[in-house]
Amino acid sequence: MTTQIVRAGCILLWLTTLPALAQVIINSPTTNWTPILPASTNQADYYDDEQTGRPESDIVGNALHPAVYFQFWNGGTPSPTDGTLAFRVRVGSDRPQVNQFNSVLFIGVDGDGNGSLDIFLGADNSGSSSHIKIWDAGTGLNISPNTTTVNSPPGQIVYSQNATNFHFGPVSLTLDPPATDFDLDDDGHNDWFVSFSLPFADVVAEMSRLAGISIVETSPLRFVVATSTQQNSLNEDLNGIPKNYNGSLTWDQLGGMSHYVTVIPEPATAALLALGALLWVGRLRQRR
Numbered sequence: 156m157t158t159q160i161v162r163a164g165c166i167l168l169w170l171t172t173l174p175a176l177a178q179v180i181i182n183s184p185t186t187n188w189t190p191i192l193p194a195s196t197n198q199a200d201y202y203d204d205e206q207t208g209r210p211e212s213d214i215v216g217n218a219l220h221p222a223v224y225f226q227f228w229n230g231g232t233p234s235p236t237d238g239t240l241a242f243r244v245r246v247g248s249d250r251p252q253v254n255q256f257n258s259v260l261f262i263g264v265d266g267d268g269n270g271s272l273d274i275f276l277g278a279d280n281s282g283s284s285s286h287i288k289i290w291d292a293g294t295g296l297n298i299s300p301n302t303t304t305v306n307s308p309p310g311q312i313v314y315s316q317n318a319t320n321f322h323f324g325p326v327s328l329t330l331d332p333p334a335t336d337f338d339l340d341d342d343g344h345n346d347w348f349v350s351f352s353l354p355f356a357d358v359v360a361e362m363s364r365l366a367g368i369s370i371v372e373t374s375p376l377r378f379v380v381a382t383s384t385q386q387n388s389l390n391e392d393l394n395g396i397p398k399n400y401n402g403s404l405t406w407d408q409l410g411g412m413s414h415y416v417t418v419i420p421e422p423a424t425a426a427l428l429a430l431g432a433l434l435w436v437g438r439l440r441q442r443r
């Protein structure tokens with residue numbers, strides 16, 4: 156019986172760590188990534204609703220083609236605060252500059268589930284920048300478009316982009332094997348994926364330093380995803396929110412806040428039930 160329990164435990168461990176066993180390959184197919192969907196029934200995301208008319212800042216997605224994905228590698232260690240976290244967002248085009256991403260992609264993180272964005276992760280390709288950064292939320296409430304601001308904190312964590320942590324590439328069957336449409340917004344230009352990764356330890360550290368919130372890899376997080384022409388505001392497209400919206404409504408009310416996501420799922424309920432059943436059978440046998 157002890158052997159059975161150990162075996163079941165090993166299988167359980169394998170099942171729960173399976174999605175995190177491989178290092179993040181930034182240009183890997185979407186089948187290696189997990190979609191992040193808004194908690195609302197809004198489309199994620201509407202077409203041609205970016206405020207500036209720059210097509211590469213138009214986040215696009217529909218029921219069959221998610222707009223936002225994440226991928227996590229646990230670093231191959233038991234530590235719940237290391238590894239690599241990556242995000243991928245689908246945009247409508249590579250224009251105006253062909254083959255280049257020249258905007259800022261923000262992933263706003265609600266680390267404590269209270270509806271406010273606490274820090275921002277993202278790719279800053281505005282101007283001459285090509286960096287991955289972690290920003291602080293401003294001193295406002297950060298619960299709605301009107302109350303949310305983005306600050307570059309003292310000692311800001313900034314990484315140079317390279318082929319390992321950043322990728323901008325056209326949606327293809329290689330990058331998105333289940334795709335049945337490569338131009339969701341019908342603007343005559345292939346959609347593109349913006350992907351970036353960063354060390355999870357830095358996300359954990361900055362969430363603590365800047366927002367006073369402790370997180371680990373099993374913490375439930377929520378996200379608001381946005382594009383911008385600049386790194387201190389969300390001034391282009393808001394994922395899951397149409398072009399015309401009331402900026403004083405909360406991210407939750409507007410439908411822009413995602414479902415809760417844990418970068419590593421808690422042990423699957425089904426696997427725990429199976430383990431429980433195994434223990435129960437073992438006890439019945441001992442009674443005989």
Ligand SMILES: [Ca+2]
Pocket residue numbers: 200201202203204205213214215392
């Ligand atoms: Ca859009």
Ligand SMILES: [Ca+2]
Pocket residue numbers: 246247248337338339340341342343344345346
């Ligand atoms: Ca397009």
Ligand SMILES: [Ca+2]
Pocket residue numbers: 264265266267268269270271272273
């Ligand atoms: Ca919060």
Ligand SMILES: [Ca+2]
Pocket residue numbers: 200201204214392393394395396397398
């Ligand atoms: Ca939108």
